Amino acid sequence: MVVVQKIQEMKEIAKKLKKEGKSIGFVPTMGYLHEGHLSLVRLSKQQNDITIMSIFVNPIQFGPNEDYDRYPRDFERDKSLAEKEGVDYIFYPSVEEMYPEDFKTVVSVKKITEIMCGKSRPGHFDGVATVVLKLFNIVNPDRAYFGQKDAQQLAVIKQMVKDLNLDVEIVPCPIVREQDGLAMSSRNVYLSEEERKSATVLYRALNLAKEMIEKGQKDVSSIKRAMEEMILKEKYTKIDYIEFVNNDTFEIISKVEGKVLIALAVFVGKARLIDNIVVEAK
Numbered sequence: 001m002v003v004v005q006k007i008q009e010m011k012e013i014a015k016k017l018k019k020e021g022k023s024i025g026f027v028p029t030m031g032y033l034h035e036g037h038l039s040l041v042r043l044s045k046q047q048n049d050i051t052i053m054s055i056f057v058n059p060i061q062f063g064p065n066e067d068y069d070r071y072p073r074d075f076e077r078d079k080s081l082a083e084k085e086g087v088d089y090i091f092y093p094s095v096e097e098m099y100p101e102d103f104k105t106v107v108s109v110k111k112i113t114e115i116m117c118g119k120s121r122p123g124h125f126d127g128v129a130t131v132v133l134k135l136f137n138i139v140n141p142d143r144a145y146f147g148q149k150d151a152q153q154l155a156v157i158k159q160m161v162k163d164l165n166l167d168v169e170i171v172p173c174p175i176v177r178e179q180d181g182l183a184m185s186s187r188n189v190y191l192s193e194e195e196r197k198s199a200t201v202l203y204r205a206l207n208l209a210k211e212m213i214e215k216g217q218k219d220v221s222s223i224k225r226a227m228e229e230m231i232l233k234e235k236y237t238k239i240d241y242i243e244f245v246n247n248d249t250f251e252i253i254s255k256v257e258g259k260v261l262i263a264l265a266v267f268v269g270k271a272r273l274i275d276n277i278v279v280e281a282k
């Protein structure tokens with residue numbers, strides 16, 4: 001496995017691989033790897049000749065009061081996990097390499113970014129779209145792998161790829177969970193032992209919604225109320241949002257119909273955790 005820190009070098013390697021007729025699978029991450037990230041790598045390895053992972057905690061997708069400084073980082077640990085999984089290249093640039101002093105461009109996907117995480121984290125998806133487009137231009141992947149855990153991010157990237165006619169296939173990957181249902185996230189390390197127990201309520205609340213829908217409940221307000229009650233019963237929790245949207249259009253819905261994405265963000269102590277589930281109403 002090779003670690004590449006310079007953009008020019010990464011571009012030259014990607015160009016050479018393409019010339020040799022090799023397909024490139026790309027797994028963008030912010031590091032502090034867990035089984036969720038590694039599941040993306042495994043799929044990439046099945047579908048491509050070469051797998052490139054990026055590890056970059058992207059400052060422009062964090063708000064001023066968010067956790068950029070304390071976001072967990074451990075490159076040596078990440079390197080050995082990636083190598084064990086068979087990653088061929090890690091692209092690991094510095095902030096200065098990605099954003100030189102005269103950097104001026106923003107990529108902004110409209111509309112679907114006005115709700116959910118986009119509303120709670122103004123500018124977040126501009127930062128994500130900008131860095132992902134840069135990474136695509138550097139790595140030149142045939143396929144790129146994104147987790148369904150960040151469902152809105154996945155929708156933003158798909159929209160950007162479509163709108164800007166990018167030659168990359170976006171491959172969605174299922175959410176990997178701990179045994180008790182908590183979605184794996186680098187941010188889970190922020191949780192104390194007590195908070196970790198409360199954090200299981202995100203997935204429990206999503207399943208409560210699913211059960212209510214399966215029993216015929218179609219009124220979103222009633223389902224949301226039941227979810228809120230369940231979440232707020234747990235210690236250390238504060239709801240950021242619970243949203244029901246059409247899974248294809250990301251339009252907010254008030255009545256359950258067709259394929260619905262139920263997404264939530266909940267603070268458990270200082271950790272802001274997200275999760276979601278797709279439910280198909282009969």
Ligand SMILES: Nc1ncnc2c1ncn2[C@@H]1O[C@H](COP(=O)(O)OP(=O)(O)OP(=O)(O)O)[C@@H](O)[C@H]1O
Pocket residue numbers: 028029030031035036037039040145146147148149150173174175176177183184185186187188
């Ligand atoms: N539990 C998971 N299952 C599947 N994919 C995941 C999971 N967690 C993260 N991913 C995916 O891995 C990629 C990199 O995500 P990132 O490095 O932000 O990890 P994270 O653990 O989600 O961190 P964060 O704490 O910032 O949410 C994204 O495409 C993300 O959706």
Ligand SMILES: CC(C)(CO)[C@@H](O)C(=O)[O-]
Pocket residue numbers: 028029030056058061128131132150153
């Ligand atoms: C896609 C991404 C690597 C862009 O910084 C990040 O948002 C993430 O890890 O999900």
Ligand code: BAL
Pocket residue numbers: 030061062150153
């Ligand atoms: N996984 C999305 C990156 C972020 O929360 O900033």
